[in-house]
Structure formats: C-alpha cells, structure tokens
Amino acid sequence: MTARHMNPYLAGVLLGLVLLSAIFISGRGLGASGALKSAAVATMETALPAHAAQAPFYKEYTTEHAGNPLKQWLVFEVLGVLIGGFLSGVVSGRLTWVTEKGPQITSRTRLAFALVGGGLFGIGAQFARGCTSGAALSGMAVLSTAGFVTMLAIFGTGYATSFFFRKLWI
Amino acid sequence: MAPLVPDLLSNELNILSGLLVGIAFGYVLEQAGFSSSRRLAGLFYGRDFTVLRVFFTAAITALSGVLLLGWAGLLDLDAIFVNPLFMGPAILGGVVMGFGFILGGYCPGTSICAAAIGKKDAIVFVIGGFLGVLLYGEAYPSFSGFVNGSALGPVKVYDSLGVSRGAFVLFLIVAALAAFAATTWIERKLNPEATSRSFPVLQHRLAAAGLLALAAVLFFLPDRKTSLLAQVADPVYQRAHPARYMTADELAFRVLDTDPRLLVLDLRDEQAQKTLALPGAVSVPLDGLFAKEWQGALGRRHTTRVFVDEDGSRSLQGALLAERLGYDNVRVLQGGLAEFRRTILEYEPTGPATTAAQGDSDRFRSEARVLMTKRIADAKGLSSRPRKVVKKIQGGCS
Numbered sequence A: 001m002t003a004r005h006m007n008p009y010l011a012g013v014l015l016g017l018v019l020l021s022a023i024f025i026s027g028r029g030l031g032a033s034g035a036l037k038s039a040a041v042a043t044m045e046t047a048l049p050a051h052a053a054q055a056p057f058y059k060e061y062t063t064e065h066a067g068n069p070l071k072q073w074l075v076f077e078v079l080g081v082l083i084g085g086f087l088s089g090v091v092s093g094r095l096t097w098v099t100e101k102g103p104q105i106t107s108r109t110r111l112a113f114a115l116v117g118g119g120l121f122g123i124g125a126q127f128a129r130g131c132t133s134g135a136a137l138s139g140m141a142v143l144s145t146a147g148f149v150t151m152l153a154i155f156g157t158g159y160a161t162s163f164f165f166r167k168l169w170i
Numbered sequence B: 001m002a003p004l005v006p007d008l009l010s011n012e013l014n015i016l017s018g019l020l021v022g023i024a025f026g027y028v029l030e031q032a033g034f035s036s037s038r039r040l041a042g043l044f045y046g047r048d049f050t051v052l053r054v055f056f057t058a059a060i061t062a063l064s065g066v067l068l069l070g071w072a073g074l075l076d077l078d079a080i081f082v083n084p085l086f087m088g089p090a091i092l093g094g095v096v097m098g099f100g101f102i103l104g105g106y107c108p109g110t111s112i113c114a115a116a117i118g119k120k121d122a123i124v125f126v127i128g129g130f131l132g133v134l135l136y137g138e139a140y141p142s143f144s145g146f147v148n149g150s151a152l153g154p155v156k157v158y159d160s161l162g163v164s165r166g167a168f169v170l171f172l173i174v175a176a177l178a179a180f181a182a183t184t185w186i187e188r189k190l191n192p193e194a195t196s197r198s199f200p201v202l203q204h205r206l207a208a209a210g211l212l213a214l215a216a217v218l219f220f221l222p223d224r225k226t227s228l229l230a231q232v233a234d235p236v237y238q239r240a241h242p243a244r245y246m247t248a249d250e251l252a253f254r255v256l257d258t259d260p261r262l263l264v265l266d267l268r269d270e271q272a273q274k275t276l277a278l279p280g281a282v283s284v285p286l287d288g289l290f291a292k293e294w295q296g297a298l299g300r301r302h303t304t305r306v307f308v309d310e311d312g313s314r315s316l317q318g319a320l321l322a323e324r325l326g327y328d329n330v331r332v333l334q335g336g337l338a339e340f341r342r343t344i345l346e347y348e349p350t351g352p353a354t355t356a357a358q359g360d361s362d363r364f365r366s367e368a369r370v371l372m373t374k375r376i377a378d379a380k381g382l383s384s385r386p387r388k389v390v391k392k393i394q395g396g397c398s
Helices: A008-026 A033-047 A049-054 A056-064 A072-091 A107-127 A132-141 A145-169 B011-031 B037-046 B052-070 B089-104 B108-117 B121-150 B157-161 B165-190 B202-221 B226-232 B235-240 B248-255 B270-275 B286-290 B292-298 B313-324 B335-347 B356-378
Strands: B260-268 B304-308 B330-333
Touching: A008 B011, A033 A056, A033 A072, A033 A107, A033 A132, A033 B052, A033 B121, A049 A056, A049 B202, A056 B121, A056 B202, A056 B248, A072 B011, A072 B108, A107 A145, A107 B089, A107 B108, A107 B121, A107 B356, A132 A145, A132 B011, A132 B089, A132 B108, A145 B089, A145 B157, B011 B108, B037 B052, B037 B089, B037 B121, B037 B235, B052 B165, B052 B202, B052 B226, B089 B121, B089 B335, B108 B121, B157 B165, B226 B235, B226 B286, B226 B313, B235 B313, B248 B304, B248 B335, B260 B292, B270 B330, B286 B292, B286 B313, B304 B313, B313 B330, B313 B356, B330 B335
Parallel strands: B260 B304, B304 B330
Antiparallel strands: none
8 A cells, every 4th residue: 555645845844854953963964966976986996996096086086075985974864865765665655666657658768868867967966066955955955055056957957848858757 | 052063973973863864864755755756757847846845845944944043053054064156067067957857857866765665767867877977077177177167155145146134035935935826726727636636725824824924033033143243232231231340450460470260362453462462362353252263262161261452342242242152250351451551551650658458559560560561572462363173064965
C-alpha cells in the first residue's frame, strides 16, 4: 500500500527546519552536488593520481578542503539523504524498481535523457558553486544574492524551455 | 552562540551531524514526493506545483528562523556561510541546471533521494551528475578565468536591490503567498487529479494569515547589532542601568601595579590612541564587542574590564553593551581620559594639604605622574589588539 504524500506546506516547514538546524549546528546550508564533486575528486585521485596532482580543478579542491575528499560534511549529509529517503520509502511503502517516464517515450529514451540531465546538472552546479539545494535553497535562506540569482536562472530556464521538451513528460 | 562549528563541535562531530541532518533531509524530500521525476517536472507544465510549495515554504521557514535566532542573539549571522556571488557563473550555471532539470527530471538532491527508493532513472541521473563533474574538471582550465573572475563576495540580496532587509522579506513572503494561491488555481484548472483539490481550505487560510503576521514581525525586526547599539546610547536606558565607575586614581594604581586582573579597553579611534595609550590597553571599536575575535580577550575570567575613552560617554555605552552581551565586572573610567590627564598625568598640587587623606592623595598623584609618564613612554603608544583567530566556515557545494 502506497501512502499519500505529505501536505507540501507541512513538508516545506519541516524541510526549512532541517535547513535551519544545519545552519545552526554547522553554519552552512544543505547541499548535494558538492558530494558528487567529492566523489569525482576521490575517484580521480585513486584512478589517475598523477593527473589529479597536476590538473587545476583537483589541485584547487585539495587546497580548499583539508583531508580526505570523502571525509567531508557534504558527503556524509548525502549518505544521510540516501538513508533517509530509503527509510521514508519503507515507511510509506514506496520502495520500487522502475524507470519513471512520460507516456510517450520508451524507458531507454528516459534513461538517456536522465543521463544527459544529470550531466548538465553536474556541470552547471560547478559553474554556480552549488545546485538547487546548496546554491538556490540554502542561498535564499541566508538572503544571498547568489542564491536568488541561481534559483531564478534554474526555474526560469525550466519554464522557458518546457514547451520544447513536453513530449518527455506529458 | 551558534553556529556550534567550529568552536563547540569538533570536525568529527560536525560530520556526524551532517549525516543526521542528511537523514532528515532525505526523509522529508521523499515524504514530500520529491522522489518522482514526473511530479518534479510537472512543475513546469502547470500540473503539479508541489515543488514550488515545498521549496518556497522551506526557504521562508529557514530564513525566518535565521533572522529570529539572530535577533535573539542565539545565532551569529556574521559567522554563517553566505554564498559568494559570481554573477556570470551563477547565471550560466543556473541556465545549464535548468536544462538539466527539464531533461533529467531531477536535481542532485532529489535524484539521490529517488535513487534510494529504487528509481532507475534517478540512479542514471546520479551517474550522469558524477560524469558531468569529471567533464567539467577536465575542461576547467579553459574557463577558470570566467568562473573565478568578478568575485563580488557574500552579497545580500536586499543590498543588491537597494531595499531594507525587512522590506525584502515582507515582499518575498507576500509574493510566495500570491504564488501559492495562483498556482493552486491553475493546477485545479489543468489537472483533474491535482493534489491541491484535497487541501483543507480553512487550515491553509489560517496558515496564510499566520505567515502574513510573521512577515509583519520580520518587517519590523531590528538587526540585533543596531538595536543593541541604539539601546546603550539611549539616555533613558542609561539612567535605568547605572554603570559602575573606576576612579582615575584606582586605574593609575592598578596599571602601575601591572595588575593581571585588569583589562583596559580603549574605545577611541586609532588617531586618538596615538597621542595617549595606557600601557597594556586593548584597542577595540564599539561594534567590535560583537565580533568573535574579541571574545577571548573580553571573556577572561576574574578580570575587571575598564572601558576608557576621552570624555566617558562612549565608554559608558561600551560598558553597558558589554553587560548586555553577558560580560561581568565591567567599569567605566570616571571622567574619561580627560579626567585621567588632569588628575594624574598633568597633576599639579593645588596647595598644602589640609587633611591627612589629601596629603596621601597628593603624594600618590605626584608619584604616579612621574611613573605613569615613564610607563606610557616605554609602551611607545602601542595598544595591543587581539590576534584574529576566526576560523572560516565552509559551505556551499564547491
């Protein structure tokens, strides 16, 4: 039995309190893409240590972050998201093994676009120094201009282009 | 005062707190329905505005909490991470992510949450994100100038717009409420199965009214620093909270005695301190009392903290402010340094002493005049400043 979703405003208040507790405890907001970056850096340092030692992207990361790239607040926070999401799926009976897609496309198409979309998010989050969580949501909570600019750019682009990609979803 | 990092929590405990925060984050995201790409993408087709509702409610909740905690003095708003602004990269990155959202149906946080309950498209999205970072890393040298140029610092949005903080927050909350109402109307028109059809109308109207009340409170909520500074400068407050004073004689005696339990805090500007600085005095601006780097020096235990300035007016404010900030054993130099000059440094006996007490006083002041002048010359007019030991808080996703 799949439970209904939580009232969105209640969920918003709870999410806001989670974000507030992160700011209160650690002085920083939530994030997600930073953990992908940590994973990328750790992978490169293991697979091609010579390249990681000389490429500016990895060198800058090492100077800005002390210690193991996987022993970071964001990495553990994202592990927490995996655990919390799974727990919620168990509690509400939503564990599944499907490809979610619009009615007009095949699963293969959906997965291809998911890969491309993920890639674009990975790239865009590097430019904007954060994604929807780390730049937009957390940035808005501390009233940073960067947060509002990134939020408007993400959702504005989504709306401006949604017509052209409607077959993917409806 | 929060944040608990870096002074109250070690790095290990902080990372552990990240795990706990993440579990709550993932749980709420999944409960809100963010583990469904069609629901997330539905935001852009007028069919399902769940994302907008959750996102803006969360932002306003956290924002209000930050402002209220800051006002109550429980959270140091100068210490928390504020995303630095790089205008070009922020816009370009946002546009690229916007394409990622409409094509991929997730953002990184929601994709991880959806992957956790077994959505295969979400797992692929996460892999795509990982590959995207690697791709960016390889291409990074060719545009690192663009990404790192034009650093504008941690700019606040209300400063960028040239409005007051309260006005901006009020505007944001009213705009969010208008968006909630409008999108619910659209959703009910376009989607016969919209979740908003089953919303309890009365409760939501009451919540909206409550939110408007909160907006009004936040509109008038003063900045804690500004309000405390105004309070201690207010003559009514000063009359109601009499400060304790230290005479020039006692200060002179304790300085000459190199009393380790004496801390002299000089509130004058640097120019004035060049002409006269008491040996061992610490130079601190009035609003510096809020800053973290002074807490160590100010908070020394079993210490008498004496505030000095030229005429005793600013030092009275400093003393009252220090007491409001929780420091004890606070004194004001009576009559300021003007009085100190007159009675010690430029002391001239007015005539033969008529009482024994005055004789003692005259002798002390004559001696203190010589010794103090020498001590001040030895100290070469330097007043010390505490070393900056503020550790930077990391944040954001970079």
